[in-house]
Amino acid sequence: MIPSAAASPGAADAPGALERTLRGQMPVLDALRGLAIMLVLAHRFNVTPDPESLPARVVCALMEGGWVGVQLFFVLSGSLITGILLDSRGSPSYYRAFFARRVLRIFPLYYVVLAVAFIIVPLATGRAVDGHEHQLWLWIYVSNWAAPFGAGVAAFPHFWSLAVEEQFYLVWPFVVRALSPRGLAILCALLVAAALGCRIALRAEGVNVEAIYQLTVCRVDALAMGAAAAWALRVPRLALAIVARQRAIAVAAVVLFIAGAVATRGYPRTSAATQTFGYTILASGALVVLVLAVLTQARGGRLATLLAPAPLRSLGKYSYAMYIFHVPLHHRIGVPLLARLGLDNPGAGATVAYFVVMSALTYVAAVASYHLLEKRFLRLKRHFPVGQRAAA
Numbered sequence: 001m002i003p004s005a006a007a008s009p010g011a012a013d014a015p016g017a018l019e020r021t022l023r024g025q026m027p028v029l030d031a032l033r034g035l036a037i038m039l040v041l042a043h044r045f046n047v048t049p050d051p052e053s054l055p056a057r058v059v060c061a062l063m064e065g066g067w068v069g070v071q072l073f074f075v076l077s078g079s080l081i082t083g084i085l086l087d088s089r090g091s092p093s094y095y096r097a098f099f100a101r102r103v104l105r106i107f108p109l110y111y112v113v114l115a116v117a118f119i120i121v122p123l124a125t126g127r128a129v130d131g132h133e134h135q136l137w138l139w140i141y142v143s144n145w146a147a148p149f150g151a152g153v154a155a156f157p158h159f160w161s162l163a164v165e166e167q168f169y170l171v172w173p174f175v176v177r178a179l180s181p182r183g184l185a186i187l188c189a190l191l192v193a194a195a196l197g198c199r200i201a202l203r204a205e206g207v208n209v210e211a212i213y214q215l216t217v218c219r220v221d222a223l224a225m226g227a228a229a230a231w232a233l234r235v236p237r238l239a240l241a242i243v244a245r246q247r248a249i250a251v252a253a254v255v256l257f258i259a260g261a262v263a264t265r266g267y268p269r270t271s272a273a274t275q276t277f278g279y280t281i282l283a284s285g286a287l288v289v290l291v292l293a294v295l296t297q298a299r300g301g302r303l304a305t306l307l308a309p310a311p312l313r314s315l316g317k318y319s320y321a322m323y324i325f326h327v328p329l330h331h332r333i334g335v336p337l338l339a340r341l342g343l344d345n346p347g348a349g350a351t352v353a354y355f356v357v358m359s360a361l362t363y364v365a366a367v368a369s370y371h372l373l374e375k376r377f378l379r380l381k382r383h384f385p386v387g388q389r390a391a392a
Contacts, residue, residue, distance in 0.1 A: 141162070194220070
């Protein structure tokens with residue numbers, strides 16, 4: 001039997017404890033980012049195209065499923081950004097602070113990488129990067145609308161998700177400022193339905209599966225779910241209801257995830273079932289994990305303990321640079337190394353070893369990037385305080 005909110009220890013102070021948590025730093029979010037980036041790396045570093053043994057098939061199937069880490073990133077981004085915007089709606093520096101802080105966080109590393117790839121490397125080697133004629137779409141953050149239709153750059157296939165998030169960041173502050181909190185919640189629900197409808201319609205029309213995977217209109221439901229979570233956690237009545245029913249919510253999410261796994265046959269990334277209702281189920285699961293993680297940080301609990309390890313939170317801290325670097329490192333260092341070793345179809349052990357080594361290399365590169373470049377720009381955030389509350 002699930003105890004009522006009134007009967008739960010500390011339930012009376014749940015909204016207050018949650019508000020204090022939302023106002024401060026949230027280590028659980030770094031932990032979830034760490035989990036998300038490890039899922040993404042597992043997907044990318046799966047280097048066995050044709051697993052032969054049972055252990056290899058199991059390992060490769062698990063690693064292939066790591067693409068869902070992007071879904072978790074989207075939900076986290078939607079929640080974090082919406083929370084910051086809701087908390088600073090009344091600030092006179094609302095727009096200035098938000099956009100300046102996003103630019104300082106995102107642009108320096110992103111544009112340095114593009115400059116190295118498209119300016120410095122060609123000057124140093126005399127050879128242009130494959131697909132350089134399509135680089136404009138990367139510079140203006142619309143590669144997710146170009147790459148699926150043959151205008152991509154092979155070195156940066158993963159930048160599509162950064163484009164989706166940047167498009168969201170560009171529009172969402174105006175939406176949050178214009179709507180009431182209730183209106184925002186309604187819009188989030190409509191966006192979830194619209195994204196699902198777009199995916200169903202595009203699949204029915206036979207549109208390129210990569211377009212359905214990458215187009216903003218098809219993936220906005222995860223961002224909207226994260227935004228809805230940020231809103232719900234800031235409404236005391238809803239927060240208290242979630243606290244009272246969190247066990248039931250967790251069980252329902254697990255049941256839905258398992259049912260979806262059965263219905264989609266394991267959530268293959270571009271199958272019809274996954275690209276329609278599967279994406280929505282996965283975003284819903286990420287939403288529940290996020291909400292329960294925040295609640296457990298506010299009130300204590302088993303999930304908070306699971307997300308407490310410092311290494312996991314450290315991965316989250318450097319996850320942005322890890323995401324930027326992991327594909328170039330894979331193509332420039334990892335793949336040539338495998339070829340030199342004659343490992344064109346590694347078994348389970350070699351695949352796991354490759355994942356561990358390349359993940360460590362990606363982490364080291366990200367740490368160096370953070371301390372040599374990113375941190376210098378992040379210090380400038382102090383000139384752009386968010387106003388009413390401290391941003392995460």
